[in-house]
Amino acid sequence: MRNDFLKEIPVVNDFFESLANKKYNTLVLDTTSDFNIMLIASTFIERNEQIIVVAPNIYKAQQLYDSLIEILGVNSVSFFPADEFVTVEMLASSNEFRTSRINTIIDIIEEKRKIIVTHTLGYLRYELPKNKWIKNKLIINRNTVITKNDFVRKLISFGYKREYQVEKPGDVSVRGYIVDIWTYSDENPVRIEFFDDEIEQIRSFNPTTQRTISKINEVKIYPLFELFYDEDEKRDLVNIVKEKVPSSQRVLDEIEKIENNADLDRMHRYIQFLEHVSLSDYFDEKIVFLSNPKRIKDTYESVINDITEWYLTIEGEYSNLQFTFFSDLNLKIAEDHRVIYFQNVLTSDYKYDHVFRIPSNDVIEYHGNIKMFVNDITKAKETVIIQGSKAVYSLLDDEEIKYRRVGKEDDIKKNRINVINESNGLSFRLFGEVFYVSVNKLFHRTKKKKKHFKLKEAIKLKSVDEIKINDYVVHYDYGIGRYLGIKTVELSGIKNDYIHIGYRNDEVLYVPVENVHLIQKYSASEGARPKINSIGGTSWARTKAKVRKKLKDIAGKLIKLYAERKEAKGYPFPKDDEDQFRFEADFEYKETPDQLKAIEEIKGDMERESPMDRLLCGDVGYGKTEVAMRAAFKSVYATKQVAYLCPTTVLSKQHFKTFKSRFSQYGIKVELLNRFVPLRTQNEIVKDVAKGKVDILIGTHRILSKDIVFKDLGLLIVDEEQRFGVEHKERIKEIKVNVDVITLTATPIPRTLQMALMGVKSTSLLETPPENRYPVQTYVLKENDTVVKDAIERELARGGQVFFLYNKVSDIGRVANKVQRLVPEARVTFAHGQMSREELDSTMNDFIDKVYDVLVCTTIIETGIDIPNANTLIITSADRLGLAQLYQIRGRVGRSDKIAYAYLMYNKYDLLSERAEKRLEVIKEFTELGSGFKIAMRDLSIRGAGDVLGAEQSGFIDTVGIDLYMQMLDEEIKLQQGTEVSRPKPVKQSPIKVSKHIPEDYVDDQAIKIEIHKKIKQIKNNRNIEDLINEMKDRYGKIPNHLIDFMHKSLFDKYASMFDIDLIDNNKSEMVIRFSRLMSDNLNGEKLLFAAFEVDRDLTLKYKNNRITVSLNKKSDKKEPLKIFNQFFEKIV
Template sequence: METLEISGVHKDYLLLVYQGEDKLFIPVEQLDLVQKYVGAEGKAPKLNKLGGSEWKRVKTKVKASVQDIADDLIKLYAEREAEQGFAFSPDSDMQREFEDSFPYQETEDQARSIKEIKKDMERIRPMDRLLVGDVGYGKTEVALRAAFKAMMDGKQVAFLVPTTILAQQHYETMKERFQGFPVNIGLLSRFRTRKEQNETIKGLANGTVDIVVGTHRLLSKDVKYRDLGFLVVDEEQRFGVTHKEKIKQIRSKIDVLTLTATPIPRTLHMSMLGVRDLSVIETPPANRFPVQTYVTEQNNVLIREAIERELARDGQVYYLYNRVETILKKADEISALVPDARVAVAHGQMSESELESVILSFLEGEYDVLVTTTIIETGVDIPNVNTLFVQNADHMGLSQLYQLRGRVGRWNRIAYAYFMYQKDKILREEAEKRLQAIKEFTELGSGFKVAMRDLSIRGAGNILGAQQHGFIDSVGFDLYSQMLKDAIEARRPKEEKQEEVLPVEIDIQIDAYIPEYYITDSRQKIEMYKRFRNVTTEEELESLQSDMIDRFGEYPEEVEYLFSATELRIHALAVGIEQIKEEAKKITILFSEEGTKRIRGDLVMEVIAEFGRSVGVGMDGTALKLTMNIQNKSLQEWLFNVKTLTKNLKSALKEEDPAGKA
């Protein structure tokens, strides 16, 4: 970021350096033309010459590839839109009674997600929605309300989960939530005897079982449904390729809701491209604290003290150790370190009955520390566990670390998570980035942000075929996504296309920038300029003002002018102005052709009347043009007048008819 003075006006520019040390200064109001390069891990971008043809050639090649994908996606999207499913009825009295029996106040995001899901269910098109929300943020309750709605219309519901323990816990939750309502619940998992499983399968075939929860056992050939209408998939990324193929076969005609805390890059990307619908729960439940997160070298003194602190408040501890062959030795070490602690071991190579017995004993408080592998990642909800250790955390992926941290802090007491790596070990750059990210994202509700960061550390992965990998690396993930989005948009039917919002050019001679003495860090400066750029309403502008004061203190005059210029842009966008320019003691306000069509000439005359003879009106071709004389006026005075004029022009807009056309 560099501040340059041109014709007596100070402005901030982003300096780009090209191959051969060529330089280009980008004004901050055009920051949206610059994107951060995101490729696969360890992949450095290739620099091009300024004005050379190489970059254009690379983009042309990627564009051709992207157009093929866009065709596939549009076809997929059109097939999905054309598919006939079942349109569920509006909410019944019993639905309202069921929802009122929820013992907690639902959060704002929960309420919004429920509304979005129900709206989808009431359409004839089969639903395919992704519900993103942190562990313990109430995704299950949202899913159960949708499931109840399906059952009220006589449809059966399948609730697919990745682990036996989770299936058991969901089963218990369902028994509690559906108590007193005419709902028959089935459970299919390895923890059920053959006889119990057969009874459930029989009930699904003859329609006496309304909802079944289970692991991939639900996908077995012997499981047939009388009338399956709704499928909930919990943590889709935990299922293997063959399971996913079977899920695909089930899902073509029925409504599907996928729940996840940190979606895999591909799933998230598909949602962001509009191939899947997306709901996000970011608000934490009441009385929830962020988990205190530490990234540290392995240290026995720290481990002992943290376990003793947890035991002193009658809490429990997870110690994650991912090597089954030496896990018993690790449990003995912890017993020797804290002799008062009752230590148990759990891992995936134990028999089902053994594993269930250990987990249930731990759940009932018979043990203080559970030394375990990553099987707890999508495991049981134990609110009493509020200290977590992860040994060799540098070997794990970011979403996995985040998922693990979500196992603690699910109650109204402060929780602690220690991500440890071997002493004196030099960490790989990607591992360091992941550990840094997990430390940064401590605020509640960061799951979605973690998935986005994971995208930027790992690249997008295989979006639609391995051949795309090289293309993503050649232009970077952001630009690739933008090109794909543009290609999809170009192929959409006209009525579905999003109306393009044309940028407003504001060229006025004022010192509107962020001085270095106010924000010294370049990265923070870029972040703030991006926020200015993205503001589209007065409410967002006020929020940015209070944020700025909160973070950096009272702002100087230059930043005040930056807010004024942004306010001008907001008003201009609202009325269809494409340019506000200062030249020769005049301010010219030029409407776009579309903006000119949307405004009433007689009302424009009323608006400019209050400025007397200082504002003139005319045409530039087919576009409306206003000219304000600013001679003999101070900067503050004419700037205030221009803001008032552009704001008042909203009252001259033509009213829209119900069809949405002016």
Template sequence: MSSIFEPLFESLDFKNIVDSIGSCIVLYDMPESMRVFVSSAISQYTGRQLIYIAPSSKASERVSTNASSLLGGAAGHITYQDIQFVQGTYSKERTLQNRRVLSDVIKGDIKMLCLSPECLMQRFPLPDFTNIIINIGDIYEPQELIKTLVNLGYERVSMVEGKGQCALRGDILDIFSPLDDIPYRIEFFDTEIDSIRPFDTLSQRSESGVNSIEISPAPFYIIEESKRENAAESIISFIESNNDNAETASDMFSSGAAPLSNIGRMELDMQRLKATGFFPSIHLWYPLIEETLPIESYIKNAIIVLDTPNSVFTRIEREHAAFLDSLKQAVLRGDAIKKQAELCYTVDEIKQRLLAANPIIMQDMLLAFSGFVPEKLFNLSAKSTNEMYRGNFAEFAKGMKEYTGNGFAVGIATQSENRAKRIQSALSLEGFAMPDFIPDAYTLTHGKAVFIPISYYEGFVYDSAKIAIITQSDLYGSAQRKRVSTSKSRPIEAFIELNKGDYVVHEMHGIGVYEGTVRLQSEGTWRDYLYIRYQGSDKLYIPVDQFDRVQKYIGSEGYEPKLDSLNSTSWQKQKAKVKSSLKKLAFNLVELYAQREATPGFAFEPSPAWEEEFNDNFEFELTPDQQSAIDEVLADMEKPKNMDRLLLGDVGFGKTEVAMRAAFRAVINGKQVALLAPTTILVEQHYHSFIRRFRGFPVKIAKLSRFQSPAQNKATLIALFRGEIDIVIGTHRLLSKDVKFKNLGLLIVDEEQRFGVGHKESIKNIKKTVDVLTLSATPIPRTLHMSMVGIRDMSIIETPPEERQPVQSYVVSSSAALIRDVILRELGRGGQVYFLYNRVQRMEDFSARIRRLVPEAKIAIAHGQLRSNVLEDIMMDFSMGRYDVLLCSTIIENGLDIPNVNTLIVYDADRFGLGQLYQLRGRVGRSARKAYAYFLVRPDKALSEVAEKRLSAIRQFTEFGAGFRIAMRDIQIRGAGNIFGPEQSGQMSAIGYDMYCKMLERAVLSAQGKLVEDTEKDTRVDMNINAYLPENYVDGQAQRIEIYKRISWVKNDEDKQEVIALLIDRFGEPPEEVIALINIALLRSLAGNIGSDLVMYKNGILTLRLNPDYIKDPEMLLYILKDESNIKLTSGKTTKLLIKTSKDAQEALKLGIETLERLNNKLSMAQIDNKRG
């Protein structure tokens, strides 16, 4: 993108600056935006890589984003991996990202590397790690390649879900390298690589192939194989030396030190180090046993830019002091040794390195330079254009005429062609002509103004070189930011895992306990069965082709279901009770929907010019789900009937933007908008969000809550009645009788399920007269959504949000010293802490312990048993920073967004579900500051088998980012109960969630008058044929269960081909036993469709026993059997179809499917003809 820098390259100042590189020089009187521009230009002009040291981590990210735009993506930043002396599992998002950036730096793909001051403290591994390039046609022994990957620190798993994992299944190798956003599937033909295909971690399906991939070591720190034994011995030696002298005082540790605790864990870690070259806390030891380098050493002959050195060194001194303090506390509690002070470079060492580098110093003003002696000073006299015009295009056009008239090269930064056209049109009306937006062909030229296709946060004017860069924030007051990697995200299609000991539901037999799969032999052939244990000694063995009749039991959290008996009618009675309840529910919902369809409402007209302007001011790119939701909401508003739409999605998924666009549409149509929130704190958050988003538009926004004075509320009520307020945001106060609107057109309800019965009734009455958009922060499963199509308008936002900063997560043993250290660290950086302790009765006692432990912290208590006004006051005070720590129950799950809270401590984490922990973790990390989550487990606690499994899942989720599907499924199921309220939630618990969804769908179709078969079919296939999944084809219980389930869903040939394609993709060509299993599942479905409950095979004859309850129209069955010479119909005690096939069982199965497919097609055609007749 050299054309953007040409006017700068021509300036005398720039040439002198370039000529002075190699000596210490100072560039001053220039805003940050120009510092980035000049630095990028220097790298571009010299062809050398440049290191930009920013004064903070936030500035480093901002500089990296803007430099990347200027340099065509060739910029990146390193995230400081702060050192916490915590023995346990931790998340590796930051280290994996750093691995990727450094790999690009070494290859030369990154021209400008941006660093925060703390990065200068960190010791980095030598840049000699070797990446592996794998190409199609390369020769590898699969077992040797996966051994190599394990030696590179990859974890071998049965199914790849997160970075740093690999899996080998026969001739198929899956790998997720830290260098990539997606994993790859390598398929071998013997030892030759036949294909390399990216695949999706959720669906596990691959896409079109690539020719090659690059694989790096998985961990950031890893010991090569030949050094592992010595490395482990060195660490043990350090520990033993420390423990021998544990009570010896030193200058730093004046009160002595404790022996290193958890020696047992360290022994396990050393075993892992010897085997793999890695263990979870290797970053706490690596610099003591291996040679390391400072980050600057990764780039030979790098140009160093030091932005505001005083700020940089102040930050380093503060961070290094915090590191030493943290180390001191860890040594005293036995979590670290003194020698680990060498993990970081000292402040003096860093200063000496930078002095020797002769950096280019850049800053706003001419100040002292922290020991640097510059050879030359350059006063660039540039100024910021920050928010210079704020929508005033007359002033903007005047400025453009002056700039171009004086020979300036002017660039207007925008990546949106639509926005460029609107700017062009607005300037044209003011008498200034702009050329068209041409992203691939533009030149920044003196005396002209052009659009430049970059994302830049703030403009500048540089008089000496006659350059002016104008950005969106200068014109509109907000800079557009891009969401990260959302284009590759897919809706969540979670498959629920089934483990031995889990409760399951069989549609015909009820609730039992899954005891695994067994392979049984009958008459010389083998079949796989599910073994389910029921009440007493009752057992049930179910062929795996009938797996579609079985679901994992999911009910209300903490509900323990009662096992059914195979010799009792209790299950049938329970289903009948739920069916009756659902019939009533479905009828009411269908009737309500029909009434609303028939009731006239206001049709909101679009206003393209206004709305495009408003839409372009959104600072992120919309996710696909957001765009769909907006389209659905606005389409509803355009119809001449009242909208009643439910918008679902977790906090941060972007529901508020959807609501704002609906509100804007209503306001420009002359209607008022009311936003109803359940708590005062949410009112405050929404109010400030709306004020910020609607800035620059003639929209009057007010709030109504008990935190407003009586006079303020009275003034708001009068203004509402007069129509002087466009949007009002309030609590249930908005539902009071004295609140009167002049022309209310849209009601937005946030978290309706959290309002009381009376308030819900008031909302229900309002729904009859205005458009209503309801927001819910708890998502529901797509299956429930599909069950309600036609009775409830719903939009679902499932695309995960961008992570502003990955949340650094730890699963650790709890200790008083650790808790104190964690809290003080957060307070030390001016932040706040959520401390989750979910035992309300003991919370006061526990808070007293925390107060004694951390007397420096102001602690508040929040839980659901407090009176609502008391709870609101506490939450409001906490959000305003009046408390440091909020000791709370899971109440914080409910949609709070407090950016200053960036540490979460969860006590007794093993007591929570993975979904809960996933959602709780999302309550921090909602700002540009690093966030931490500590999942604490009591070290002396004997865990139950269930808790052990849960903790194992949490560790995997924390360490590898895996388990997202399980987490989301858990969250969704918990959210399902919110849709219908407590009564239906109880019905759901009684029969399990999946069964409930099936029955709900039937009830809805029935209430809509659509034909629904009420009889539950249960067809069995009894054939002496080997039909199972060999362990050497699909291994791992979770994967086998998933494949069994998918096979049982086969209903037609299309399903069959889809499953075969999936198996080939993931596991290779299926053996004949697997094909037989799929064919049996298909045969079972086809036979059930024509009324059979049992299929048997003997001596070349396929016998279908017909069940009269399954046959809706016997005459139609007789009709389709006409002209079928190989089928015989027999009657007697039972009616049977005899199909002549083959003496060979495999061939008989194939012929039976062909015959039944023909009958099914004839039946379908006959039913269509019957409807037409």
């Protein structure tokens, strides 16, 4: 970052010099927020000291954090957030906020110098002192002496959770002598390999592939809670609390949790009874910037009032504890020397040793007015510094303006126009000194938003094959039963594993592990309970026949439609040009890899002669609209019109606004048609569409009317086609005939469906979440009017809106009135699915237009709306909603640059069922990798399959499970296309005996055992064996020899079946195989001889009785006959 020009300004240079006195407080007057950010960043560069920046509230802190990262990079800035109202601090906690705070504390302890951005309550919040964190830090290296079991116990006490495999921070997985762990502070998870009580090796590994990245020397592990203590401290804490409140059951329950180290993330309020400090106490020397001290003070006083009010609402002796969570603001500021106050009015609230007046102004928005911009920079009396880009250089050259391109080593020339190679989005003007301007001000762009939260890379959802005891499973031949575990049977001294499945009437089936491919976990809609089959009955065969019959019809229709589409003649669009590149460069976000792939696929389709028919599938907010807009731009710039069909007036209005904003500067005319558009305007639009004056027409089913005639339609975009009626779908089919079509859906589809449809329907999946998404702060708590009131008031205070979900139509009006009484200043309305269409559309449009602040609604908001200004969600009776519903509904918030909040509440008088409690906990911990997310996505993908194949298919899917259903669909499509169906052929088992058993001391997790058995079954060549051996060594440690033999036997049996081996004799001195007569006639003898010679000189070939025999002389015990024969077979394939 260039800041040398600031030091040339006398008053700014004086400010930097004043910081050398470590006891001076400084007031900086008359500055703008952008200049303040530049001054903070410059101070960080100039002074090798710790800097803390305090904003009044979390929203302002987040903006500061984003801006500083744009200038200094993510490795130079930390975020230290805290919940902003006391009721939540008392009743629940935010995982994401806690993670961010702990990461900041770890950075402090590891002496990573960063700017720490916080806000009033983060600055004052109680934390354990630095020495406590250092004392509880666990450093693991090659010299550490600790048993595996002691190590795992320590991790569990730190708050780590045991999982099947490590996929997200906070996970730990144990397999044999290996422990995998992902700490909050490490970029990748770590694998630690034990040998007795010694550590043999430490490696980082890739969470997606689970394979090693590199060896590392050590790993530092910290607690995942902010509240921890030794036994003496725990005893003192318990005694103090019991003395203050001897008989409160609520407190006694919480004390029991503290004694058992349970639920510590919710017990932070008890920190006041331990030694505690505030954030700035972690540093001996620091500089504290207070951004708008008056508002910081107001925020603090408001919180003190909230605490006082809260104590009046709580009952009984609980109030005797008089919880406090924060340091006193005035005392804290007095303790922190070198406080810099940014404000625009001189007040007597605080004492200042220095006052610096640095008059600065914001730069105006030019909105593309090049003439005004050129006039300002050419007539400026200041040194002009412009952040460079291709557009800026092009503009300056076109206007024949003299300017200097300033490199990193070049000086900025005073009173000249300097263009620097930076882009941080800041703009300010210090009259007579500097005119510093960003390209954003000229072209009204927002800067490309990057991921700023310290979250791990978003990883695509993998299939959920983790089978647990008592899960439903599907056997291809025997049907649905319950998985009862892996049973090991020993015969003649050889142990083999069998998959144990329970069926009706206590029937059991033991499936040899070599047939593991016939078994799948039963996955269906959430809550679906399958019918367990009987082994000897015919019901399963009838079920499969019924499903297959339906799939035959579906496959036939899909193939017919695809063939017709291929025969049709469309318009081949030209390749991209400079205008297309410019339009795409204007996108304000960084594209996800999935978006780029989908864009490439769609453009490829558009440039072909046959008309495109592509399904674009991705969650709301994953970037479908941008993909569609790029296709629309390509169509319009080829002089073709675009129609965008939406299922609701609300969506049509939202898309119209988005398109209008994005296309306005390109001279593209976008119009809207729905029943809210006045009739006279509609008639004018219809005429303009026919004349070709409208480039993009967005609307509801109104645009399907017969009076709508396009002059030259090139692209039809259909949003959520499944939501249209039969009549409208028929009209869509008519329009589709010769134009390119993109169908958008927000419901995910299974990847297996995409694979099955390959060759009959083009699909693009957007599965990677956008990087700029801030995690939604999710709280699970009992219904509480105070929390509702505070949550709504906080959202309204930052100019936002609130969804209040109450899923009973009968008294939703009463609940809306109650919300209105709780927050009288809020404008409250309600909406539900039983309203007339006109009334519902009118209410939703009013909410979008900010006529109302709070929408009390049913689950109608689950799909089809995008309201970025609504960033607080309150759900009542959340325990009665399914995971998929909760996931979808929570996705309605967190769609802007503001941190979003979701409060999942359950009835305080209801006893939560274990299943409901688990569901709420799962959603609270929802991450892109969490098990709850996978379950929700599986349920949604089944809905998605129904949307693509027909809604009635959901019932058929539930009868056999999604995986078998997709397998059968794939088989049916291939059969009708005349393609070979790739069902594994039965493999003849050779008489060679090897143990097919995975020992408990190697892997003790059932799901992992099944995964290993599946991988052994999937072995197709010697390279697969080598890869699997390396993977298993990496993930589980040294492999038992008999498992390597099992791998070789699995491959040998496949080759023996392939080459029709009719004799196998394996004795002490030799191993002999014989090809069948027919196979012997077809083999190339010369090729066999060369193969034998290359693989092993002890291989001998004979030809006798019209059959070829190959024998291996076992001269040495070290000979591995199965491996040798597999190498031989591979040579002759």
